[in-house]
Amino acid sequence: MARILLLAAFSAAWAFSQAHLSVPHLGLVRDASGRLLALRGLAGNFLWGEPVLEGVRAASSSGSWTLAKLETELLLLDADGTVAARWPAPPGSALFAFTASGEPALVYFSKTGELWRLAREGLQPLGDAGQHVVAIGLADAEHAVLIERSRDGLGMRTISLVTGSVEHEILSAESFGPALVTPDGRVVYVQGEQLRVRERGAPEHSLPMPAPVQFLAQISCEWIEARLEENGGRMALRLRAGDIGLYRLPEDLR
Amino acid sequence: MRAGTLILLLAPVCLPAQFRITILDGRDERPVGEVVNLGSLDASDFLDTRFQLRNISNGTTVLQVLSVAGVGFSFTAKPSTPVAVPAAGSLTFTVRFEPKAPGTYSAVLTVNTITVLLRAVAMAGPVVWLGAEGRQMKLSASDAVDFGTVERGAVARRRFVLENPYETALTVSSLEVSGASFRGPEAIQLPLVLAPQDRAAFEVVFAPQSAGAAVGRLTVNGRIFLLTGQGVEPRFPKPEIVLDPAAPQSGQQVKVMVRLASTAPRAGTGELRLRFEPLTPGLSDDPAIQFLSPSGRVVPFSVEEGEQTARIAGRSEVEMQTGTTAGRVILTAQLDSQKEEAVVTLAAMPVAVDSLRVTRNAGAFELNLTAFDNTRSVSQLVFTFYDRQGRAVEPGAIAVDASREFQRYFENSGAGGMFALRAVFPVSGEASAVTGVEVELRNAVGTTRSARASF
Numbered sequence: 001m002a003r004i005l006l007l008a009a010f011s012a013a014w015a016f017s018q019a020h021l022s023v024p025h026l027g028l029v030r031d032a033s034g035r036l037l038a039l040r041g042l043a044g045n046f047l048w049g050e051p052v053l054e055g056v057r058a059a060s061s062s063g064s065w066t067l068a069k070l071e072t073e074l075l076l077l078d079a080d081g082t083v084a085a086r087w088p089a090p091p092g093s094a095l096f097a098f099t100a101s102g103e104p105a106l107v108y109f110s111k112t113g114e115l116w117r118l119a120r121e122g123l124q125p126l127g128d129a130g131q132h133v134v135a136i137g138l139a140d141a142e143h144a145v146l147i148e149r150s151r152d153g154l155g156m157r158t159i160s161l162v163t164g165s166v167e168h169e170i171l172s173a174e175s176f177g178p179a180l181v182t183p184d185g186r187v188v189y190v191q192g193e194q195l196r197v198r199e200r201g202a203p204e205h206s207l208p209m210p211a212p213v214q215f216l217a218q219i220s221c222e223w224i225e226a227r228l229e230e231n232g233g234r235m236a237l238r239l240r241a242g243d244i245g246l247y248r249l250p251e252d253l254r
Numbered sequence: 255m256r257a258g259t260l261i262l263l264l265a266p267v268c269l270p271a272q273f274r275i276t277i278l279d280g281r282d283e284r285p286v287g288e289v290v291n292l293g294s295l296d297a298s299d300f301l302d303t304r305f306q307l308r309n310i311s312n313g314t315t316v317l318q319v320l321s322v323a324g325v326g327f328s329f330t331a332k333p334s335t336p337v338a339v340p341a342a343g344s345l346t347f348t349v350r351f352e353p354k355a356p357g358t359y360s361a362v363l364t365v366n367t368i369t370v371l372l373r374a375v376a377m378a379g380p381v382v383w384l385g386a387e388g389r390q391m392k393l394s395a396s397d398a399v400d401f402g403t404v405e406r407g408a409v410a411r412r413r414f415v416l417e418n419p420y421e422t423a424l425t426v427s428s429l430e431v432s433g434a435s436f437r438g439p440e441a442i443q444l445p446l447v448l449a450p451q452d453r454a455a456f457e458v459v460f461a462p463q464s465a466g467a468a469v470g471r472l473t474v475n476g477r478i479f480l481l482t483g484q485g486v487e488p489r490f491p492k493p494e495i496v497l498d499p500a501a502p503q504s505g506q507q508v509k510v511m512v513r514l515a516s517t518a519p520r521a522g523t524g525e526l527r528l529r530f531e532p533l534t535p536g537l538s539d540d541p542a543i544q545f546l547s548p549s550g551r552v553v554p555f556s557v558e559e560g561e562q563t564a565r566i567a568g569r570s571e572v573e574m575q576t577g578t579t580a581g582r583v584i585l586t587a588q589l590d591s592q593k594e595e596a597v598v599t600l601a602a603m604p605v606a607v608d609s610l611r612v613t614r615n616a617g618a619f620e621l622n623l624t625a626f627d628n629t630r631s632v633s634q635l636v637f638t639f640y641d642r643q644g645r646a647v648e649p650g651a652i653a654v655d656a657s658r659e660f661q662r663y664f665e666n667s668g669a670g671g672m673f674a675l676r677a678v679f680p681v682s683g684e685a686s687a688v689t690g691v692e693v694e695l696r697n698a699v700g701t702t703r704s705a706r707a708s709f
Contacts, residue, residue, distance in 0.1 A: 019656075019677040021663040024608070024624040042608035042624050042672055044507045045542050045578055210569075222609075231567070233547035247507055248573045252549040 025079055027061035027220040028052065028068075036068055038081060039219060043238055044247050052081030058093045058110075062102035062183055063220030067118075069094035069107075074123075076104055087123050090114070097137045097144070098183040102221050106144055108136045115144070117161070126161070135189075135216075137181020139200075147171060147179040147187065154179055154189055172196070180216040180224060186239060188216060188224060195226060195237065197244060205244055209235065225249070272311040273339075273365055278304040278346065289371045290363075292351055296379035296477055298419075299394045300352035302330060303372075307365060308344040315339050317366060324361020326353045327372060356420070380424050380448055382474055383415040390415065393479055399472070401460035401483035407519055410460045410483065414439070416474070418448035426454075426475055433470020435462045436481050462486075488519035490557070493564070493587040495526075495596035502576050504600045504628040504671070505608075507546070509571045512564035512587045518557040524564065524589035526572070527552045533580040533602055537630060540670035543577035557589065564589075576600055578626035578671035602629045604702040605695040612691050612709040619679045619709075621691060626672040629698045632660040636694035637679070640706065641687045651694075652679075 026039040026046075034056045038049030053075070059068040065084075066077040074089040092111030099105045104118040108129055115129040115136070126144070129136075135147040139158055146157040153173040159166050171179070177190030187198040190213040197205040211232030217225045224237040238245040275286040283306065295301050309315045318336045322329060332347040339345060353359055353376035363370040383390040384399055393399070393414075401410040418424045426446040431438040442456035462468050462485025470481035491514040498509040512526060528551050530543045545553045548567050555564040564587075566572040576583065576598070583598040608624040621637070635654045639647040663673060681688065693704045 019654075019659075019675060021659060022674050022676070023667050023669040024672055024674040040669065041542065042505070042626065045505050045575055045626065045670070045672060047542050047669060248546045250544060250549040250575075251547040 023047075025063070026223055027063045027218075028059060028066040028077065028081060029061070029217065029219055029225055030056050030059040030068075036066070036077075036081070039223075039249070043245055046236065046247070046249055048250060048252070052077070058095070060096035060098070060218040061220055062098040062104075062218065063222070064102045065098065065104050067094075067096040067104050067107060069109075074107060076118075095133060095136045096218070097181060098218070098221070099138060099141070100184045100221070102183060105138050106136050108133055108146075115146075126159075135179040135181050135187075137185065137187075138183070139185050145181050145185070145187070147181065147189070149176055156187065171198070178213060178216045180218060182218065182224070182239060183221045184239075188237070188239075190216070197239065207237070207244060207246060209246075272309060272315045273307045273317070273368060274310045275365060275368065275370065276306045276308070278306050286370055288369075289373065292372055292374040294375035294377055295351070295353075296395065296475075297353050297356045297376040298379065298381040298392065299477065300350055301374065302348050302350050304346060304348045305363075306344050306346045307339070309339040309341055312341055314341060317345060319364055319366050320347065321364045322349050322361050322372070323364070324359065324372065326359045326374075326376075327351055327361035378420050378422070378424060379475055379477065380416040380426055381419055382477070382479065383417060385413060395477045395479065398480035398482050399458075401481065403484040403486055404460055404462050405488040405519075406462050406464060406485055407488050408461075411457050412460070413455055413457050414472070415453050415455045416446070416448060417453045418450055421450050423450065424448045428473060428475050429456070430473045431458050431470060431481070432473070433468065433481060435468035435483065435485060436460055436470035439472075490518060490520075490522060490589045490592050491515035492592050493524065493589050493594045495585050495587050495594055497596065497598065498571075502598060502600070504576050504578050504580060504603065505606055505626055506576045508574045508576060508598075510545070510574050510585065511571045512555055512566070512589075514557065514562050514564070514589075517560050517562050519559065521557060521559050522589060523554060523556045524587060525552055526555055526564075526566065527586045527588070528574065529584050529586075530577070530579075531582045531584070533582070533600075534629065537579060537581075538665075538668065540577035540579035540581075541668065542575050542670050542672075543579070543583060544575055546573040546575060548572070555587075578628050578669075579630070580628040580671075600628065602699050604700040605632060605697050607693070607695070607702060607704045610691070610693060610704050610707040612707055614685065614709065615678075617680055617682075617685070619681060619685070619688065619691070621675070621677045621679065621693075623675045623677075623693055623704070624672070625675070625695065625702075626670070627660075627664075627695070627697045628671045630660075630664040630671050631657075631698040632673075632695055633657040633698075634694075634696040635675075636696075637677070638692045638694075639679075639688050640690040640692070642689050644690075647688055 023040045024042050028036050029039050035051040036053040036056045037051050040047045057069045068075045074087045076085040078084050090109045090112045095108040097106035107116045113131050115126040117124040132148045133146050134149050137145045139145045144159045148155045154171040154175045156169045156171045175191040179189035195207040211228040213226045214229045215227040226235040234249040236247045236249050277284045316336050316338050330348045330350045333345050351374045356376050356378040359374045361372045382393040404410045438458035439456035460483040465487045468483045472479040494513045496511040502508045555566045557564050563570050580602040585596045587594045605627045611622045613620045635656050637652045690706045690708045692706045695702050
C-alpha cells in the first residue's frame with residue numbers, strides 16, 4: 001500500500017456528505033429561436049431542460065461555463081445557467097473559445113472583427129482579427145487559432161498571444177462550411193457531407209453525416225452540436241481520446 | 255240488412271265513368287283511351303306498365319272488377335277487390351307484359367264496367383344470360399348486374415351469354431360497354447350472327463378507377479343493362495417494424511424503420527407509436543425513451559405508391575432512444591386498418607458507466623462519474639485509488655453504502671436511471687502520487703467496475 005491517506009476512509013460520516021447526485025449535465029445549447037437550454041444526459045440518452053435565457057445571438061459551452069452573446073451584451077453563465085459576469089458588447093453575433101479545462105478564454109465579435117481575451121480582470125483586447133473568421137480556439141495556453149473562410153477554402157491562422165506572431169496554414173481547399181476549435185485544440189470542419197476532425201499529431205478523422213452540416217457549436221469540452229441542413233435535425237458529436245461517437249439529439253427543444 | 259248493404263255497394267258500379275284511368279310514367283300521368291299501345295320490346299324482356307284509377311265521382315266508389323285478359327299479360331301488383339275508393343281517392347296497379355315469343359299481342363283490361371284494349375309487340379332478339387354454364391340467370395332490360403366490391407387496381411369479371419332461342423338467325427350488330435370503371439365486351443367479335451339455338455359468350459370487366467359506387471351500361475342491340483360495382487381503396491400490406499440493432503439495450507439509440515410486406519398499392523399515411531412499461535412495477539416513466547427526429551412518442555409516417563419503406567420526416571428511418579430504465583418498449587405501426595407491434599425488451603443490467611473524471615483540488619480529489627442504472631437500485635459504491643506504480647492507495651477500497659441516497663435521487667430526478675455522481679475525497683500526504691481511480695457500483699443485477707481513470 002502507498003503511504004498516502006484518503007481522509008474520507010476514516011470518517012464514517014463521510015458517506016455521502018461530500019458527494020452529490022444529480023442529473024448529468026452536458027451543457028447549454030442555443031436553439032433556432034435564440035433560447036438557451038440545458039442539455040442533460042449521457043451518450044445516446046439526451047433530455048432537454050427548461051430554457052435559461054432568451055434573446056441569445058450566439059452561445060458556446062464548455063460544460064462548466066457558457067458564454068452567451070445577447071444583442072449588446074456578453075454573458076458568462078455557470079453550469080446551472082446563472083449569470084456569473086456580464087460585459088457590454090458590440091451588436092451582432094460572436095464566436096468563443098475555452099481553455100482545455102473549460103475556462104472561458106477568447107471572444108470574437110463578428111460584426112466588428114475584434115478579438116478579445118477573457119481573463120480574471122475582464123475583457124482584454126487582442127486586436128482586429130478581420131471579418132472572415134468562422135471559428136476561434138486555443139491551440140495551447142499561448143496560441144490562439146482562427147479559422148477563416150476565403151475563396152481558397154478554409155485557412156487557419158495561429159497567433160501567439162505572447163509575441164503576436166502569426167502563422168498561416170491551409171486547412172482545406174475544398175471546405176467552405178462551418179468549423180470549430182475544441183477546448184483541447186482539435187479542429188472540426190465540414191467537407192461536403194463529411195465531418196472532419198483534425199488533431200495535432202494524429203491522423204485526421206472523417207465522419208459521414210446524414211445530411212450536410214449547417215452549423216457547429218460547442219456543448220461541452222467533449223460534446224459538439226452539429227445542426228443539419230434541410231430540417232435534418234441535430235446531431236451530437238462526442239470527442240474523446242481515440243473515440244468519436246455520433247448521436248442524434250431530440251428535435252423538440254421545448 | 256244484408257240485402258240493403260249489397261244494394262248500397264252495387265249502386266255506384268252501375269254509374270259510368272266513375273274512375274279515370276291513367277298511366278303513370280315517372281312523374282307524368284297520361285290519360286288512357288279505349289286502346290293503349292304499350293310499345294315494343296324484345297321477346298326475352300318484360301314490360302311493366304303502372305296504371306292509376308282515380309275516383310272522379312262525388313262519393314265513394316267500389317272497385318269491384320279489375321282484370322287483364324290476354325296471353326303474356328298479367329298483374330304484378332293489384333289491389334284486392336272489392337275495395338271502396340273515396341271521392342278523389344286513387345289506386346294503382348301494374349300490368350306486366352312478358353311475351354313468350356316474337357309477335358303482336360293484345361289484352362283486355364277491365365275496370366268495373368270500363369274496358370281498355372292493351373297492345374304490345376315482341377320482337378326477336380338474343381336472350382342475354384348472366385353467369386357461367388349451369389348457373390345462368392336470364393336478364394331483362396334495365397336489370398342491374400352487380401360486380402360486387404373490388405379494390406382499385408384489381409378487376410372483377412362477369413360472363414354473359416347471348417342465345418338465339420328462335421328458328422331464324424339473329425344478328426347482333428351492337429354490343430357496347432360504357433362507364434369509366436367498366437370495359438368490354440371481351441372475347442367476342444362483331445357483327446355476330448347467331449344461328450338458331452346458337453350461343454355466344456363474352457366478358458365484361460369491372461376495374462374501379464376510384465373508391466365509391468361505379469355505374470356502367472351494357473347495350474345489346476339497343477337494350478340496356480345496368481352495370482354496378484363498388485370500388486374500394488386497396489388494403490395496405492402489413493407493416494413490419496425493423497430495428498437496428500435488432501436487440502437493443504438501455505442507453506442506446508436505435509434506428510427504427512417501417513417496411514411493408516410488399517410494395518404499397520397506393521399512397522397513405524400512418525403512425526408509429528411507442529409506449530413504455532417499466533420492468534419494476536411502480537417505477538416512474540423514463541422521458542428519454544422517445545423518438546428523436548421528429549421527437550416524441552408518436553411520429554407520423556407516409557408511404558408512396560409502389561414503395562416498400564415508409565418515410566418518416568423525409569427519411570427512411572427514425573432514431574429512438576432506449577432510455578435508462580429496464581422494461582418493455584412496445585412499438586406500434588398503424589397504416590389504415592393494418593397494425594403491427596414490436597416489443598423491445600430492455601433487460602435489467604449492471605450499472606453502465608459513461609464517464610469517469612477526477613480533478614485535483616487543494617487537499618482533495620474531485621471525482622465526477624456519469625452512469626445509468628436501469629434498475630434504479632444502486633446500493634454500494636467502492637472507490638479504489640492507485641499510485642503511479644499501480645498499487646492501491648491506503649486505506650485501499652473505500653466502500654460506501656449509498657442505497658438510500660440513490661433511492662431518494664431516483665424517486666425525484668425524473669430522468670430515468672441516469673445519474674451524475676460528484677464526490678470529493680480529502681487527501682493528506684503526497685497527493686501527486688495518486689494517479690488513478692476505479693469505481694465499483696453494485697445494483698440488483700450485479701457489480702460493475704469502471705475502467706481506471708488516470709489523472
